[in-house]
Amino acid sequence: MFPAFDSVGYVSPQTIAFDSPLTFASGATLNRYDLTVETYGELNAARSNAVLVCHALSGHHHVAGFYQDAPDPAKSEGWWDNLIGPGRPLDTRKFFVIGVNNLGGCHGSTGPSTINPDTQRRYGSDFPIVTVTDWVRSQVRLADHFGIESFAAILGGSLGGMQAMQWSIDFPERVRNVLAIAAAPKLSAENIGFNEVARQAIRTDPDFHDGHFYQHGVVPKRGLRLSRMLGHLTYLSDDLMGEKFGRSLKGADYKFGFEPEFEVEKYLRYQGDKFAGYFDANTYLLMTRALDYFDPAQAFDGNLAAAFANSTAKYFIAAFTSDWRFSPARSKEIVSALLANKHDVSFAEIESVEGHDSFLMPIPQYHALLRAAFDGIKV
Amino acid sequence: MFPAFDSVGYVSPQTIAFDSPLTFASGATLNRYDLTVETYGELNAARSNAVLVCHALSGHHHVAGFYQDAPDPAKSEGWWDNLIGPGRPLDTRKFFVIGVNNLGGCHGSTGPSTINPDTQRRYGSDFPIVTVTDWVRSQVRLADHFGIESFAAILGGSLGGMQAMQWSIDFPERVRNVLAIAAAPKLSAENIGFNEVARQAIRTDPDFHDGHFYQHGVVPKRGLRLSRMLGHLTYLSDDLMGEKFGRSLKGADYKFGFEPEFEVEKYLRYQGDKFAGYFDANTYLLMTRALDYFDPAQAFDGNLAAAFANSTAKYFIAAFTSDWRFSPARSKEIVSALLANKHDVSFAEIESVEGHDSFLMPIPQYHALLRAAFDGIKV
Numbered sequence: 174m175f176p177a178f179d180s181v182g183y184v185s186p187q188t189i190a191f192d193s194p195l196t197f198a199s200g201a202t203l204n205r206y207d208l209t210v211e212t213y214g215e216l217n218a219a220r221s222n223a224v225l226v227c228h229a230l231s232g233h234h235h236v237a238g239f240y241q242d243a244p245d246p247a248k249s250e251g252w253w254d255n256l257i258g259p260g261r262p263l264d265t266r267k268f269f270v271i272g273v274n275n276l277g278g279c280h281g282s283t284g285p286s287t288i289n290p291d292t293q294r295r296y297g298s299d300f301p302i303v304t305v306t307d308w309v310r311s312q313v314r315l316a317d318h319f320g321i322e323s324f325a326a327i328l329g330g331s332l333g334g335m336q337a338m339q340w341s342i343d344f345p346e347r348v349r350n351v352l353a354i355a356a357a358p359k360l361s362a363e364n365i366g367f368n369e370v371a372r373q374a375i376r377t378d379p380d381f382h383d384g385h386f387y388q389h390g391v392v393p394k395r396g397l398r399l400s401r402m403l404g405h406l407t408y409l410s411d412d413l414m415g416e417k418f419g420r421s422l423k424g425a426d427y428k429f430g431f432e433p434e435f436e437v438e439k440y441l442r443y444q445g446d447k448f449a450g451y452f453d454a455n456t457y458l459l460m461t462r463a464l465d466y467f468d469p470a471q472a473f474d475g476n477l478a479a480a481f482a483n484s485t486a487k488y489f490i491a492a493f494t495s496d497w498r499f500s501p502a503r504s505k506e507i508v509s510a511l512l513a514n515k516h517d518v519s520f521a522e523i524e525s526v527e528g529h530d531s532f533l534m535p536i537p538q539y540h541a542l543l544r545a546a547f548d549g550i551k552v
Numbered sequence: 553m554f555p556a557f558d559s560v561g562y563v564s565p566q567t568i569a570f571d572s573p574l575t576f577a578s579g580a581t582l583n584r585y586d587l588t589v590e591t592y593g594e595l596n597a598a599r600s601n602a603v604l605v606c607h608a609l610s611g612h613h614h615v616a617g618f619y620q621d622a623p624d625p626a627k628s629e630g631w632w633d634n635l636i637g638p639g640r641p642l643d644t645r646k647f648f649v650i651g652v653n654n655l656g657g658c659h660g661s662t663g664p665s666t667i668n669p670d671t672q673r674r675y676g677s678d679f680p681i682v683t684v685t686d687w688v689r690s691q692v693r694l695a696d697h698f699g700i701e702s703f704a705a706i707l708g709g710s711l712g713g714m715q716a717m718q719w720s721i722d723f724p725e726r727v728r729n730v731l732a733i734a735a736a737p738k739l740s741a742e743n744i745g746f747n748e749v750a751r752q753a754i755r756t757d758p759d760f761h762d763g764h765f766y767q768h769g770v771v772p773k774r775g776l777r778l779s780r781m782l783g784h785l786t787y788l789s790d791d792l793m794g795e796k797f798g799r800s801l802k803g804a805d806y807k808f809g810f811e812p813e814f815e816v817e818k819y820l821r822y823q824g825d826k827f828a829g830y831f832d833a834n835t836y837l838l839m840t841r842a843l844d845y846f847d848p849a850q851a852f853d854g855n856l857a858a859a860f861a862n863s864t865a866k867y868f869i870a871a872f873t874s875d876w877r878f879s880p881a882r883s884k885e886i887v888s889a890l891l892a893n894k895h896d897v898s899f900a901e902i903e904s905v906e907g908h909d910s911f912l913m914p915i916p917q918y919h920a921l922l923r924a925a926f927d928g929i930k931v
Contacts, residue, residue, distance in 0.1 A: 199808035302808040362793035362816040363785060369817045370781045372810060373824075377774040379758055395756040399778065402749045406742060414741035420847065427845060429578035429681040431751060431837060435844065437741040438748045445752075458810060465814065466806060468799065497876075 175247055176239055179260040181213040184238035184251075188281055191314050195276075198466075201301035205290075208315055209274045209281025210234050213257060214265035216319065222552035223321045224268045225312065226253065227329035227336035230404070230460045231452060233280035236272035255535040262544035267552060268325065276311045277303040277459040285455030286387065296455075298384020303459050305332075305339045305467045312336075313344060325552050326350035330532035331499065332460065335467045338507070341484040342469050350550055352489040352543070355496055355532040357503035358477050358510070359468040364498065367407055368461040371400035375454045384455055393454045398445035400457060405444050410495035410528035470510075477506065478513035488518040489546045491539065493531035519546070554626055555618055558639040560592040563617035563630075567660055570693050574655075577845075580680035584669075587694055588653045588660025589613050592636060593644035595698065601931035602700045603647045604691065605632065606708035606715035609783070609839045610831060612659035615651035634914040641923035646931065647704065655690045656682040656838040664834030665766065675834075677763020682838050684711075684718045684846045691715075692723060704931050705729035709911035710878065711839065714846045717886070720863040721848050729929055731868040731922070734875055734911040736882035737856050737889070738847040743877065746786055747840040750779035754833045763834055772833045777824035779836055784823050789874035789907035849889075856885065857892035867897040868925045870918065872910035898925070 176182045188209045196202045211234045216223060226236045237257035243249035257263045257270055274282040277300060285300040292299075301307075316324065327337040327348050334356030340348045360368070375381055378396035382389050409417075418437040433439040473479035488511050492504035501522045511518040523539045525531040531539070555561045567588045575581045590613045595602060605615050616636035622628035636642045636649055653661040656679060664679040671678075680686075695703065706716040706727050713735030719727045739747070754760055757775035761768050788796075797816040812818040852858035867890050871883035880901045890897040902918045904910040910918070 197808075199806075201808075359799065361790055362797040362799065362814070363788075363790040365799070365814050366781075366785045366793065366816050366820055369812075369820055370778060370785065373781065373821070374753065374778055376810065377777070398756070399749060399753055402745075402752065403782065406745045406749065409742075411740055411742040414745065418741040420738065420741065420744070427578075429576075429580075429845075431755065431841065433748075435741070435744050437745050441745055441748055442752070462810065466808075 177258075179258045180254070181238040181258045181265055183241040183246075184211050184213065184235070185240075186211050186234055186281060189315065189318055191311070191318075195307075195311060195314075197301045197307045198304045199302050203283065203301065206276055206283035206311065207281070207287075208276065208283075208311065210315065211236065211238070211251075211272045213237055213270040213272075214268050216269040216321070217552065219552075220319070220321050221323070221325060222268050223316075223319065223324050224263060224270045225316075225324050225327045226257075226270060226272050227308075227312075227327065227333035228252075228272070228275060229329070229331035229333045230464070231448070231457070232333065233278060234272040234274040234282075235280070237270070253533065256540070256543065262540050263328070263547050268547070271315070271319070273312060273315060275303070275308050275460075277456060277463075279453030279456040284453065285384070285459070286453045295385075295387040297387060298455060300455060300459065302466075303463055305335050305463055306343060308336055308463070309339045309343050312340070313347065316347060322347065324348045325550050326352060326547070328352040328354075329356075330354040331356060331529065332464055332467075335464075339467075339469060341486040341488075342480055345484045345486065348486050350489070350546070351486045352546060353507065354491045355493060355499050355504075355529055356490075356507070357499040358470065358506050360465055365465050367403065368465055371403055372458055372461055374399035374403070375458060381454065386454070392449070394449040397449040397452060397454050397457065401448035401452075402441040402445040405441055407498050408529045410497065410526055412495060413526045413528055416526065477510035481510050481514050481516065484514075484516065486516075488516060489543075490518060491521040491523060491532075491542065493523050493525040493527070493529070495526050496529045496531060498529040558637045559633070560617040560637045560644055562620040562625075563590050563592065563614075564619075565590050565613055565660060568694065568697055570690070570697075574686070574690060574693075576680045576686045577683045578681050582662065582680065585655055585662040585690065586660070586666075587655065587662075587690065589694065590615065590617070590630075590651045592616050592649040593647050595648040595700070596931065598931075599698070599700050600702070600704060601647050602695075602698065602703050603642060603649045604695075604703050604706045605636075605649060605651045606687075606691075606706065606712035607631075607651070607654060608708070608710035608712045609843070610827070610836070611712065612657060613651040613653040613661075614659070616649070632912065635919070635922065641919050642707070642926050647926070650694070650698070652691060652694060654682070654687050654839075656835060656842075658832030658835040663832065664763070664838070665832045674764075674766040676766060677834060679834060679838065682842055684714050684842055685722060687715055687842070688718045688722050691719075692726065695726065701726065703727045704929050705731060705926070707731040707733075708735075709733040710735060710908065711843055711846075714843075718846075718848060720865040720867075721859055724863045724865065727865050729868065729925070730865045731925060732886065733870045734872060734878050734883075734908055735869075735886065736878040737849065737885050739844055744844050746782065747844055750782055751837055751840055753778035753782070754837060760833065765833070771828070773828040776828040776831060776833050776836065780827035780831075781820040781824040784820055786877050787908045789876065789905055791874060792905045792907055795905065856889035860889050860893050860895065863893075863895065865895075867895060868922075869897060870900040870902060870911075870921065872902050872904040872906070872908070874905050875908045875910060877908040
C-alpha cells in the first residue's frame with residue numbers, strides 16, 4: 174500500500190508572508206519575507222504540541238510525506254520521512270510538526286533567487302548574509318503566526334541542530350525540548366576550510382557573475398557540482414565508502430584515462446550533476462556561511478556554558494561514531510556545557526557507518542531513542 | 553652561516569636524455585624522454601652507495617640544497633633538505649643521493665608541457681597516463697645511466713613510498729632497502745574521491761581546453777587553485793589546523809560577507825594561488841591518476857603478500873598518528889603483507905600533529921629512526 178499506513182501521506186506546502194521588517198545580525202534589513210512550510214498532524218487546542226524541524230545545508234520544508242502531483246509520487250518523500258508519521262518516532266497523532274524552508278533558501282522561502290521588490294531583479298548576492306540567530310528570529314514570527322507560545326520540541330540535525338540550540342539560548346521561554354543531532358557548538362578550522370573550498374568553486378565559476386547569474390541566463394553548475402561532490406565526501410565515512418564502492422571498477426579493467434574508472438567517481442559525478450540541476454548557488458553560499466558564523470559562545474568570551482546559562486529546555490544530544498565532520502567529541506562539548514549548568518540532558522553516541530549522513534538514517538537504536546524522547550514529552 | 557655546515561650547499565640540476573622507446577602500462581609509447589635529476593654526495597667506486605629519492609604528488613628532483621641563482625637563495629631549499637646532507641640522517645658523506653623529477657612532471661622531465669616532437673606542440677592531454685610501474689621502469693634506465701646495479705636504498709613519502717615499494721616488487725635484485733613513509737598499499741574509495749574532485753575542478757575549468765590550454769595562452773588557474781586548497785585540507789590534520797588557525801578572525805569582528813573572515817580561509821587561498829602560479833594542470837591530473845591506479849596486489853587477485861613474494865629488500869615502514877589520508881592502519885597492511893613473507897621489516901608509528909605532511913617534517917623521533925636505518929645500511 175502506498176503511502177504506507179504510518180506515513181503522513183500526501184502533503185502540500187504553504188507560503189506565509191511576513192510584512193514587518195526583519196533586521197539581520199549583519200545590520201541588513203528585509204522589509205518583508207515569505208517562509209514556505211509544511212505541517213503534519215493537528216495543533217491541539219492548547220497549542221502545546223508543536224514541533225519545529227529545522228533543516229541542514231541543502232534541506233527544506235518538505236520533511237515528510239509525498240507530493241501527489243510529483244512526476245513519480247513514490248519518489249517524492251520528505252527528507253526525514255522515516256522519522257515522522259502516525260506511529261513513527263515523531264508521532265503525528267500526538268504532535269503538530271512544522272517543516273520550514275529557511276530564509277535565504279531556494280525552495281519557496283524568500284532567498285537570493287526571489288525578486289527583490291526594490292530593484293525588480295532577483296536578489297542574487299544582494300541577499301543579506303544570514304546567521305543562525307537570524308533564522309531563529311524569523312522562525313519566532315512563524316511560531317507567532319500559528320499562535321504557538323512555546324514549542325514542545327525543536328529538532329534538527331547538523332546545521333538544523335544548531336538552530337534548535339540557538340532557540341533555547343535566544344528564546345528560552347519558547348522551547349521546552351531541544352533535540353540536536355550530529356551537531357557541533359561551532360565549526361573547526363577544517364570544517365570552515367571545506368566550506369571555503371566549496372564556496373570558491375562556486376564563486377570562481379565564470380558563470381557565477383558575482384552572484385547575479387540569473388540575469389545572464391546561466392547557472393554556475395561547475396561550481397555547484399564540485400561543491401556537492403566535496404560535500405558528499407565529507408558526509409560519508411571512509412568505512413562506508415569502502416563498503417559501498419571499495420575500488421570497484423566501472424568496467425572490467427583499467428581504461429587508462431580520466432573518464433570514471435572507479436564506482437566512487439561515477440557516484441560523485443552523479444550526485445554533483447543532480448545537485449547542480451536544482452540547487453541555487455547563492456543559497457549554498459549563504460548556508461555554508463551560516464555554519465561558519467555559528468558560535469553561540471562567542472558573545473560570552475568563548476564560554477559555551479555561559480551561553481546556555483538561561484536556557485530552561487530539556488536536551489537530547491546524539492552523535493554518530495562514523496561522523497568525522499561533526500564527531501561525537503563535538504557533541505560532548507555541548508553536553509559538558511549543558512551539564513555545567515545542571516541542565517537536563519541526555520546524550521547518545523550511536524554506532525553507525527554512514528558518517529555525518531547517519532542522522533537521516535533509520536538506525537534502529539537511534540530511532541528507538543528518538544521515540545522514547547518524544548514519548549516522554551508532555552503536551 | 554649560509555648554507556649551514558651540514559647542508560649539501562648549492563646544487564644544480566642536470567637533464568639526462570633516454571633515446572630508446574618506453575612503452576607504458578596503458579600501451580602508449582614515448583620514443584624518447586628526458587629525466588631531470590639532482591645528485592648529492594659521491595658515487596663510490598663499487599657504485600654500491602646510491603640512494604634514490606622518489607617524490608610525491610607535487611614534488612620534483614630538487615630534494616636538497618639551494619640554488620645560487622635563485623631570487624632569494626636562502627628560500628630555495630629542496631623539499632626534503634632537512635633530511636639530507638653531510639651529517640644529516642641521510643648522510644651524503646656515506647651515500648650518493650639522486651633526486652628525480654618523474655616522467656609526466658613539470659620541472660624539467662618530459663611531461664605534458666614538453667613539446668611533442670611528432671606534432672611540434674606541447675603534449676598536453678596527449679601525454680600518456682603514467683603509472684607507478686611506468687615510473688619505476690623509467691628510473692631503472694636512470695640507474696643504468698649511472699651504472700648502478702643495485703640501489704643501497706630507495707626512499708619516498710606518500711606516492712614516493714609507493715614507487716619505492718614497486719621497485720622491490722618489479723626489480724627485487726636492484727634495491728636492497730626500501731623506506732616507504734606515510735604510504736598505502738592502494739587508495740581507498742575516499743582517497744580516490746578526493747582526487748576526483750580535484751581533477752574535476754581542473755577539467756571543468758573553461759581554461760582547461762581539454763588539456764591543450766597552452767595553445768590558448770591560458771592556464772586553468774581556477775581549477776588548480778581549488779585542487780591545491782582541497783589538497784591542503786587533506787594533508788593537514790584537524791588538530792593541527794585547530795592549533796594553527798582555530799577560528800581566528802582576520803579582522804576584529806565578523807564582516808558578514810564572503811571575503812576571508814577566518815585565518816584558515818586566507819591560508820588556503822594563499823596556498824591555492826601560489827600553486828596555480830607554477831604547477832602544470834596536466835601533471836597534477838597524471839600524478840593523482842597514478843595514485844588511483846597504484847595497487848600492486850591487483851595482479852595477484854588482491855593478495856598483497858603474494859605481490860611482495862619475490863622481493864628481497866629490507867623494509868622500513870613509517871606512518872604518523874595524525875595522518876588521516878594514509879593512516880597508520882594503511883601502513884600496517886603493508887607490514888602484514890611483508891611479515892607474511894618473513895621479509896625483514898621494521899615499522900614505526902610516529903606521534904605527530906602535522907597530518908600527512910608529517911613525512912616532510914624534522915620530527916626528532918622520526919629523523920632519529922631514519923638516521924638509524926641509514927646508518928645500518930652497508931655500502
